[in-house]
Amino acid sequence: MRDNKHRLDVVQAMCRYCEEKQCDGSVGYGSHPDTDGHVTLDAMVMDGPGVRVGSVGALYGVRNAIGVARAVMEHTRHSLLVGSGAKRFARMMGFEKKSTETSASTGQFLDWMDKRCQPNFYINMQGNAQQWSCGPYTPNQPSANSLEQILSIVATDLTVAEDKPEETRDVAVSGHDTIAAITLDAEGHLACATTTNGPGHKVAGRVGDSPIAGSGCYVEEGAGGAGATGDGDVMLRFLPSFHAVQLMKHGASPTEACEQALKKIGHVYPDFSGGMVCVNKQGEIGAASHNMNFQYTTATLGDEDPTVVHVPNLLSAMELLEAH
Template sequence: MRKLLPSLLFLLLKLSYTFAGSPFVATTWAFTQATINAWEQLNSYDLALDALTVGCRTCQAMQCDFTVGYGGSPDENGESTLDALIFDGNTMNMGAVGGLRGIKDAIGVARKVLENTQHSFLVGSLATAFAKDMGFPEESLTTNYSSNQYETWKESNCQPNFWQDVTPDPTKSCGPYKPKSTCSLRRRHPDPILTNEIPQDIPESVFNTGNHDTIGMIVMNAYGHLVAGTSTNGANHKIPGRVGDSPIPGAGAYADSEVGAAVGTGDGDVMMRFLPSFLAVEQMRQGATPSQAAQTAIDRITRKYPSFFGGIVAVDKNGTVGAACNGMDRFPYTVANRTSNGAVVYYADCKQT
């Protein structure tokens, strides 16, 4: 009888494991191969962090939409730099890199920050030095595609760009730019709450479905361990040194295994000002559905920036997925779970502001 007890205990633990949660992978955009690879990894080893790393690494290698990984979104110097984040919903620990230069595996470096340091965020050339110490090879992130993007942009007088309140006129030239002497004296954006008007002089976003900035991924294993992460090469034609929302916790991604997780994509310079991923998780904590939580996060942004371009994917701890968006007709996101028979692309209809 005693010999049967360990076997019986193992069986009970296995049954408990099987029904402990509803494992899934959810990803921004129609990044199906990244979702499939993450799901297969999750099924093989049931380690959420490994699945997330594999999924984001897939998009980096595939150069998804040329907005993830090397060889895309060159800055004003023609250089591609990378941002990435991993957020662990069990420990509330994170690892992130911003403006990473000369290292292709941004999500891998972010994970090293998570697991091998007591820090949260490393940036720039010193993040490259850290990555090299961790065994990552330094190599060029430039490709023929990114070089052609850069040259075409230069030939069009550096249009579009992200400059404002500078001289010479940034809509007609490539600079170099200097600040206008009257810049600090002008109130550029009137308060729509006081004037009851939408500001008319906010520059049009250069973000769109071809320049959307990020893969955001959420993974939950059968134990209910939630993790969220991002990887991106940032905004095309960005001012050198720019880091977007993707590696910032609560902006690009956020997770709490007791509640849910969320990821964002789009105009990161605007999104980081509102911490939409954190807000969506907190809305779910208060009882909102994932769809309601994502919409609240989008509404918080569009109240100030009506033409904002972006989307939020939110998932609760039960595996229910929702999304919301603005600035496009429909926002695709991809889900894999036990009932999906592979990766399935869903679409959120964007609320028109």
């Protein structure tokens, strides 16, 4: 912000950079096609003063998702536009019409089809067909009186980590699964933004946590800001960024807020992967990760270069404490 840029311009520029550079293949066009072979984008921008939000979900045919999200905030009374409607709005706002698919994303989709559409995000289909073939699938239909079947479905969704192979997702230096950016300006005002193309082979039409205020990121004047990345379908159920900001509002340090927000999710879904960054109103920064190798970058006025910070895995830290 050394060039007197507005806080929204800063978070938008950070997200736009990664959209153009296709950071880690998980942001921007040309990667992570859905089950129809389309690449769709989710993005959000939030401004602390006035609690203003603009976001897009399942956007296609326009590559500047973060720009469209800001246009939603500044030129509509809505907070979220999705799919074809978001695309038409983007064109009306003058954004360039450009395919979000490339030969690389088409290759990813065809390779997935050749592997019988494995892996995918479907569950509870007849004969477990989602595990060995491409769709369309037929859903299981438990009878109204079949409590055992219903409990079986619930148990499948809540299987604890001990019953599954241990998984840790590496996040490359070039980017995270979702880019979340937070700024605190000289006047103490906050803004945040997110952008992502979501997980590869997601069910067509899926919108993740990134464009949802309180999940992908959240800021509150006089309290702080938070941003999250990881298993968005799980994290969305807990609004971790909102939760972390409320914890800071009531006295928690940024690190404590991030850790507690992730632990709340881990209590229900112990094998989920996620990482968070939190900034309080004083500009202090903290972070935490759960079952995930995670890092974030910081920069303040006067810094020659940004600083990359590696965050210890919260699960590993807990295991060390238990060992002693």
